[in-house]
Amino acid sequence: MDLSLTEEQMMIQDMARKFAETELAPVAAELDETQNQEIFLANLAQLTELGFMGLNVKAEYGGVEAGSVAFSVAITELAKACASTAVTTSVTNMVAEVIQAVGNEEQKQLYLPKLCSGEYKAGAFCLTENTAGSDPAGMKTTAVKDGDEYIINGSKLFITSGTFAGVFVVWAVTDPDAPKGKGISCFIVEAGTPGMTVGKTEDKMGQKASPTNEIHFENCRVPASAMMGQENKGFAVAVGELAGGRIGIGSLALGVGLAAMDYAKAYMVERKQFGQSIADFQGLQWKLAERYTDLEAARLLLMQAAYTKEQGLPFGKAASMAKLFATEKANIACYDALQLMGGAGYIKEYPLERMARDVRVTSIYEGTSEIQKVIIARDLLKDI
Structure with a gap:
């Protein structure tokens, strides 16, 4: 069994290591102390330019198609210097992979290039709720069909990059009468959508530079085209991602x-x-x-x-x-x-x-x- 990295994987690992040593390590303590978002976002922008926000995204959507092994070794190298930067990079990649896996062609063309290019500073994965953490199927956030729109109401908890994410992948109950976990759908919601607000940044024990927020939805209207995948089939998507x-x-x-x-x-x-x-x-x-x-x-x-x-x-x-x-x-x-x-x-x-x-x-x-x-x-x- 050959466990050695390919030339491309080694190149990405080396690039991540050098960036971590030269750019992340010198400011990691300051970011932990001050949560300076200017420095943090500047480093994320540089990582985006190097291709680290779309490591497993197809080239046609702006990614580098390096694969999951390259993603793993890259996150390890970044985390050696700054765990806050590493988790933001990891979650943004996860959001991109959700969209690539279950989004339709229009959604992929619209959102993936913005994540990979840095037009969106990050992506956010909105699944956890106050009463639905280890049991996400118990979520209470709802999305009710109203003509050619859905109206989302509820709150999500512990959302990485909430303050500056450009796009949010949101899970909500679309069929309250379905068995638990069977009536949940997945939506793409852009930052700034009326009815969606970002709560305060949590004061955490660690990974302090990476903001973690509560996201509130109050009569937040999104077009029906914002749904990813099939209606009421979104929970399986969440589990897979x-x-x-x-x-x-x-x-x-x-x-x-x-x-x-x-x-x-x-x-x-x-x-x-x-x-x-x-x-x-x-x-x-x-x-x-x-x-x-x-x-x-x-x-x-x-x-x-x-x-x-x-x-x-x-x-x-x-x-x-x-x-x-x-x-x-x-x-x-x-x-x-x-x-x-x-x-x-x-x-x-x-x-x-x-x-x-x-x-x-x-x-x-x-x-x-x-x-x-x-x-x-x-x-x-x-x-x-």
Whole structure:
């Protein structure tokens, strides 16, 4: 089995690494502290120019057609420097893939070039609600047909890039009498549509530069042509696209975990205690060995999931396994890296405390670790 990257994948990985080192790493701490949107959006614009907002989008719509493996390695490299930038890039790619997968030709021609070119600064994925998080089929947002329009009412919660996204993919109940999860449809709603408002930016524990907002719909009218795919068949679309998003979040967690361990490893070599480098102590060496082994296993699971998706094969279980393992092990890696640095790891002068905060949510969003276990077990038992 050949697990090596292609020339194109290596080129994208190298491009992402260099951009992360030169543009993202120098401002990551400032963005965490100030949430300076001017700097953040300028970096997103540069990434757009490099093609990172349409990594798996066809060239005819402005994408680069690099595939899921390239997407995974790119997100990992960006996350090593700035998790906030990486998650915005991941979600925007996910929105583009939803439109490419289920949109009609007119919708693809209209929206994908704007995402890939940066005319839209980002895309937003509007699924979660206050009473519909791990159970999105329980959503309450409705879309009622009125002539050649739909009227959307409800609210979405924890929406990445809400403040500056140019387009929102929104799920709403179109048949309230249908069985749970069967009467949901998917809509494209442009920013600025009357009746849609963006709530305050949440004050989060980590990934602070990436805004997370509540989105409100109050008699928000959209044309019937805004619906993507078939009416009442939208929930299956959401489930399918979340699986792809899990590859992105797992890759992001891997990047943060690797960056934390790399920083701690370098610190260990320089730090002296009891007359020698603390890297000489076997107990600490074992921590390094265990965490790097975990992260390498996570990388292989992510590559398997991404490759399977790229081949057009069922990849939901593989994506959940990769997301579960990568995010949990990255959390352990960040906390162990902080421990290896002792008191210094707890001080904001060093990046470990930011990394520990940034990585924490990866085992929550795009489906909690507990939900990934449910998905994996359900797949394992479905044929019995």
